[in-house]
Amino acid sequence: MAVHGPFIEEANINRVVLSRFMPDEDLFESLKKIAKDHGIERGVILSAIGSVKNVVFVNVRSHAGLPVKKEDMMEAEQPGPFELLSLEGNFFPSQEGGEPVIHLHAILGTSSGSVSGGHLLKATVFATVEIILGSLTGSSVYKVKSDVTRRMELLKK
Amino acid sequence: MAVHGPFIEEANINRVVLSRFMPDEDLFESLKKIAKDHGIERGVILSAIGSVKNVVFVNVRSHAGLPVKKEDMMEAEQPGPFELLSLEGNFFPSQEGGEPVIHLHAILGTSSGSVSGGHLLKATVFATVEIILGSLTGSSVYKVKSDVTRRMELLKK
Amino acid sequence: MAVHGPFIEEANINRVVLSRFMPDEDLFESLKKIAKDHGIERGVILSAIGSVKNVVFVNVRSHAGLPVKKEDMMEAEQPGPFELLSLEGNFFPSQEGGEPVIHLHAILGTSSGSVSGGHLLKATVFATVEIILGSLTGSSVYKVKSDVTRRMELLKK
Numbered sequence: 001m002a003v004h005g006p007f008i009e010e011a012n013i014n015r016v017v018l019s020r021f022m023p024d025e026d027l028f029e030s031l032k033k034i035a036k037d038h039g040i041e042r043g044v045i046l047s048a049i050g051s052v053k054n055v056v057f058v059n060v061r062s063h064a065g066l067p068v069k070k071e072d073m074m075e076a077e078q079p080g081p082f083e084l085l086s087l088e089g090n091f092f093p094s095q096e097g098g099e100p101v102i103h104l105h106a107i108l109g110t111s112s113g114s115v116s117g118g119h120l121l122k123a124t125v126f127a128t129v130e131i132i133l134g135s136l137t138g139s140s141v142y143k144v145k146s147d148v149t150r151r152m153e154l155l156k157k
Numbered sequence: 158m159a160v161h162g163p164f165i166e167e168a169n170i171n172r173v174v175l176s177r178f179m180p181d182e183d184l185f186e187s188l189k190k191i192a193k194d195h196g197i198e199r200g201v202i203l204s205a206i207g208s209v210k211n212v213v214f215v216n217v218r219s220h221a222g223l224p225v226k227k228e229d230m231m232e233a234e235q236p237g238p239f240e241l242l243s244l245e246g247n248f249f250p251s252q253e254g255g256e257p258v259i260h261l262h263a264i265l266g267t268s269s270g271s272v273s274g275g276h277l278l279k280a281t282v283f284a285t286v287e288i289i290l291g292s293l294t295g296s297s298v299y300k301v302k303s304d305v306t307r308r309m310e311l312l313k314k
Numbered sequence: 315m316a317v318h319g320p321f322i323e324e325a326n327i328n329r330v331v332l333s334r335f336m337p338d339e340d341l342f343e344s345l346k347k348i349a350k351d352h353g354i355e356r357g358v359i360l361s362a363i364g365s366v367k368n369v370v371f372v373n374v375r376s377h378a379g380l381p382v383k384k385e386d387m388m389e390a391e392q393p394g395p396f397e398l399l400s401l402e403g404n405f406f407p408s409q410e411g412g413e414p415v416i417h418l419h420a421i422l423g424t425s426s427g428s429v430s431g432g433h434l435l436k437a438t439v440f441a442t443v444e445i446i447l448g449s450l451t452g453s454s455v456y457k458v459k460s461d462v463t464r465r466m467e468l469l470k471k
């Protein structure tokens with residue numbers, strides 16, 4: 001674990017990748033494949049629209065403090081399908097190497113017109129996901145386990 | 158209808174258009190006007206914030222399968238006004254020509270602080286909508302009716 | 315107050331800033347600091363993900379008209395913490411000078427899996443906020459008080 005601090009760095013998004021994910025694709029695996037095949041080390045979702053099913057997400061319990069304990073994360077598993085109303089997030093390399101660390105938050109439309117969502121752990125494409133991913137260049141940050149939050153957080157080396 | 162498959166293509170967003178939509182403008186018509194006047198063939202919403210009224214949106218019923226039947230789409234019509242909390246989406250040319258196919262998902266804040274939303278069919282500007290639209294170049298995808306979803310989906314020719 | 319009209323202008327986002335905000339930072343103050351330190355006159359949030367606490371937001375009451383009266387804005391103050399599921403918005407200079415006018419809409423995940431949110435007045439970072447801000451160049455719009463909405467709206471001079 002490392003001591004983390006705030007940082008601000010200038011970067012560029014000179015290249016984007018447009019993709020359509022097909023029914024039954026795993027959202028996380030499809031993102032990793034794009035990252036690998038197109039040499040995108042640091043990526044950010046600029047736009048995503050579509051529908052998903054078999055979704056697992058977590059939210060933090062009210063009045064939780066830092067570091068967030070496991071029992072403070074409320075997990076929801078929902079079959080759906082749902083309209084994917086918003087997908088925010090990014091991926092960065094881990095300091096230890098290996099696969100990129102993907103951080104995604106999803107917002108889902110339900111058949112009642114109400115909306116649910118959270119920090120995404122798993123999602124499968126229902127009909128389609130149209131995604132535009134930006135390749136972030138000029139950045140030198142990594143995901144490193146934080147001594148404060150006990151999660152993988154961005155750290156500028 | 159056509160057999161669709163996944164695709165990934167490299168593209169660029171070198172040009173953006175900033176616009177303010179005024180009260181009572183139709184969101185879809187205003188987007189089409191920008192596309193036409195500024196020669197944007199393929200566009201993606203990079204940011205949108207404002208408020209809307211007279212909104213119609215749909216969500217898919219739980220446990221629906223593919224292709225989604227008409228009775229599996231739950232329509233909601235709401236006068237609002239609502240804060241426009243998120244607007245995701247894009248437009249691409251149809252293979253058959255004519256107007257671009259606009260695909261939008263909206264998330265709306267209600268006066269109780271709860272949130273609703275879905276796949277957007279209609280919305281009118283309430284006080285303002287500030288929108289930043291990216292022009293996607295280097296792309297060669299079109300919207301074509303899919304044999305699987307029976308909707309207009311992205312297809313790389 | 316000024317008479318406002320629609321506008322469309324071509325602009326560019328050639329430079330982005332990536333930042334991590336730390337626990338207990340004020341979201342608005344941190345954005346202002348980036349704007350000042352990095353000479354970003356007009357900025358747009360391209361991506362934001364993280365968690366927040368001590369949030370104040372407003373939504374417009376159903377059936378409200380223009381100009382929106384103070385009693386038509388419903389204020390919610392919530393301690394959280396919440397997953398920050400979406401943060402949309404921008405900042406532009408005021409015509410009168412001084413600090414930039416920041417316009418933010420936030421969507422928050424609650425421990426029940428439901429979602430709340432609105433026009434953001436205040437938020438403090440809980441564990442982290444990872445933000446990618448685009449610097450908008452080629453734009454000449456300002457925030458000016460509108461005669462119609464009685465709020466600060468975008469105006470092209």
